[in-house]
Amino acid sequence: MSVRASFEPNETTDESRSLRERVADNPGPARFWLLGTAVLVALEFGRYMGWAQQLVGAVKYVIGLVGLIPTWIGDSVGEATVPIVSYFVSDAITLVLLFGIAVLVTRFTSWSAVDQFDLGLSDRLVRFLERAVLTVVLATIAVLFAFTPVGGLVNGAIDGVFNTLSSIPTLTSREVISNQGHRTPGGGWDGTFLGLSPAVAWGIRTLLVYGYALTMIVWTWKGYTIFREHYRKADWTPRDDTLRRFRTHYWGLFGLIVVLMFIVTALWAPAISPTTADQNIASPYEYEIEYLNDDGDVVTTTPGQANLNSQSNGQNTIGPMSYDDYDRWSPLGTTSSGQNLLTHIAYGAQTSLVIGLLAIGLGGLIAVTMSMLTAYYKGIVDILTVITSDTIISIPAFLLVMMLSVIFNQGNHPIAEPLNGGLLLGLIFAFVYWPGMWRTIRGPSLQVAEEEWVDAARSYGQTPVNTMRKHMAPYIAGYIMIYGSLLLGGIIISTAALSFLGLGIEGSTPEWGRLINDGRSFVGTSSWHVATIPGLMIVLVVTAFNALGDGLRDAIDPEADTGGTDDTGTAAAGGGG
C-alpha cells in the first residue's frame, strides 16, 4: 500500500473540495466575471490569436532545435570514431530525449496505470513500463511527422487556422482606426478614420490600447477579489498581507504602472506605432503610400523614398509631434534615416522584453534548481556549484557577453538567427546572470532547508523532488521575483549598450541602443530627439524596474529592510535600502 493511497480519503473531505465544486455551489459571481472576460477577450480576439500564433511558432522552433541535438551529437561522435556509430548514437539520444518527455508527461498528468490496473507488478516497474510505452508512441509520432507528408499537412492546417483567426479585425487594429491617409486638395483628409487628421486618429487608437489594457488589468484584479471573497478556502493567507503592503508602497506602485505600460507598449506595438515596422523599416520599398504634393496633386510613392526625404540628421529635422512632407504623422519625430521613431521605440520595447524575459526566466529556472539541489544535498554538489558560479562571476559580465555574442554571430551559428541575435543574447544573459541569482537566493534556500517541515516531509517519505518543489520552492519564489525585477533593468541597459556598439542585435530588428547610436552626432543640433528620447525611455523603464523590485522586496520580506524606519514614506523617496 503506497503512502499516497492511504491519504486519498482526506483529499475529498468538505474542507478541500476543488475550485470547480466551490464555483458550482455559488455560480453567480463567477458567471458575472467570466461574462465580462468573454466580452473583453472578444474585443481583441484577433490579436490574442496573433500572439498564440507567435507562441506556436516559438514552440515549433524549440522542437526543431531539440530535434537537431541527436544528429549533432551523433555526428561529432561519428567524427571521432567510425561514421556508422553516429547513427546509433543519434538514435539512442533521440530515444533518451523522448523518454525524458514521457517522464515529464506522466509526472504532470494525473492518470497513471498504477492506479488503474492491478498487474501484480511493483509500482516502480509499472511506471517504467508506462513511460516506455509512451516513448514508443512519441517516437512513432515523431517518425510520422518527420518522414511522411502528415507533418506538412498538420503544420499547414495549424498555420492556416491561426492566419485566419488572427486576421479578424479587433478594437485596436490599424484597419479599424486608420491613421494612414493623405490630405485632399480641399483641405480635409482621405483614408483616415472618419476623415480625422492622422494625429487625432493615432491618438484615439493609442488611448484605446492603454484604456483596454487598463480595463483588462482592473478586471483581472476584480476576478481576484471575487475569488478571494466567494471561493477561497481560507479567510486569510500571507499573500493578503503582501498585497496590502504593496498597495501602500507608492514607489513600488509607480514602478508597477510604468512596467505595465512598457509591457503593453511591447505587446500592442503594431497598434501604437503610426506605421508598421514591416512597412517603415524592414521592407519600405514594397509598399505604396499616397500624399498631396506641393502642386496640389495626390501622387503615389514608396515609404522608402519618403523616408529618404524625412531624415532628422541635423540639417533636416522632423521633430516630435509633427508631420513630414508625405502627410505621415510622427509622434516622436523621425530617425536619422527617416524612419518613424515611435515605431522603432514600440518594436524595440518588444525586443528588450523578449530578451529580458527569456534571460530572467531561464536564468531564474537554473538558479532555483541549483539552489534547491545545493540546499537539499549540500556537500559536493554545493562545492561544485560554488566553483562554477565563482568562475562565471569572476569573468567581467559585460565583456563576456560581448565576446560570446561576437563569437556566435561571426561563426554564423544557427542560434544567432532568430530575432537577429535576440534569442542568442537572451541565452547568453541567462548563462552569465544565473550565478548572481543563485547567490541571492542561496541564503533563504539554506534557511528553508533547515526548517522542520522539510525534515518532516523527508521523514514522511516524500521524494526529494517533491520536497523541493512543494515545500521549498514556494518560499524562494518571492526572492527570485525581487532579484529578477532588479536584474531586468540591467539586462535592458546591457542589450542597449551592445546594440549601441553595433553588437548583439543586428539587422533590421529595432533596438533602443541602436537609435541612440543613430542620433549620437545630432544631440547638439535641432535633431536632438533621435538620441535623447530613447535614452530617456531607458532611464524611465530601468528606474521603474528598480522601483518595482524595491516595492516587491518591502512587500514580500519586510524584515529585509533593516532601515528601521517606516518603509512607506522613506521608500517613496529613496527606494528603501
Place this chain on the structure above:
Amino acid sequence: MSRWRYFFKRLLLSVPVLFLVMTFIFVLLRMGPVDPVAARLGPEASGAEAARMRERLGLNDPLWEQYLDFITDLLTLDLGKSWVIYGDMEVTRIISFAGPPTLWLGFWAILLPLFIGIPLGFYAGLRPNSGGDYIASVGGILWQAMPNFWLSIILLAALRKTKGGGWFGFDWYTLGPDIRSITGTPELAFATASGIDWGTLASDIKLILPPALVLGSASMAAELRIGRTAILETINSNYVETAKAKGLTNRVIIWKHVFRNALIPLVPVITNEAFLLIGGSVIVEYLFNINGLGKIFFQATVQGDLPLAGALLFIFTVVIILLNILQDFLYTIIDPRVGYER
C-alpha cells in the same frame, strides 16, 4: 570555523576557479564556432597557405596538447600575439602602453564618487524627508538608471556646446588648462625626472574628469543610497542616544559616533566598484576615445582578434579574482562575524 580557515578555504577555492576560467577561454577560442585560420586570413583562405597557418598555430596537434600549451602559456604570462589590430605585437607590450590610461581612468572613477556620492548620501541621511533629501535620493536613483553610453554622449554634446560661452556660461575648452580636444588619451607624462610637471598633470586630470564622472555614475548612486541608509541606521541606534543623553554636542556625535560607524557598510561597495569599472571602461573609453585596455578589447572582439581579446579577458579575470581574495582578506581582518556557513 575560524576566520583564517575560512579565508584559506576561499583562497583554495580560487585555484579551481582560475583553471575553469582558462578552460572556458580555451573552449571559446579553439572549439567555438570561429575558425582561427579563417579569422586570421579571411573567410576565403584555403589551400597551402591555410594549411601552413594551421601548422604554425599548432592546430594540428591533439586537443589535449593544445590545451596544455595554452594553460602553460597563460600561467607563465606568455599571452601570445595580437593577430589583427596590432599586427604580431606581443600582448604584454600592448598592455604596457594601454594599461596606464585605464588605471588613470579607474583611479578617478573611484575617487570622484567617493567625494560626491558619500557626502551627498550623508547629507540626505542627516536630513531625512526634507526637500534636499528627496532631491538627492531621486537624483541618485535616476543617475543609477542612466546607461553610461547615453550619459557619455549627452555629456559630450553639452561640453561641446560650451565652446565660446554657450549655455552654461563657461567654456570647457579654455577653462583651466588648454586642451585641443575634449576627448583623447591622457599622456600621463607628468612624473618627469625633474619633479612633477603640474601643467601636464592638470590637463591629464581635465581630460579624464568627464569620462570618470560617467564611469563612476553607478557607484556614485550606490554610495549615495547606502550612505544614506547607513546614516539613518546609526543615527537611530542606542549608542547615539547614549551620546545625546551624555550631553555631547551634535558636532561630536555626528563626527565621532555617526560618520565612523556609517562608513563600515560602504567598504564592500567601494571594493566592488572594480567590477563595474572593468565592464564600463569598454564603452567609456570607446566614446571618449581613450586608447586603454577597454577600447582595445572592444576593437579586438569586433575585428575578430580573438587571442588578444581572450588574453585581455584572462587578465581582467585574474585582476577580479585577486581583488576578491583581497576583499576576503580585509573582511577577515575587519569583521569577526564572517563564517563559511553563512
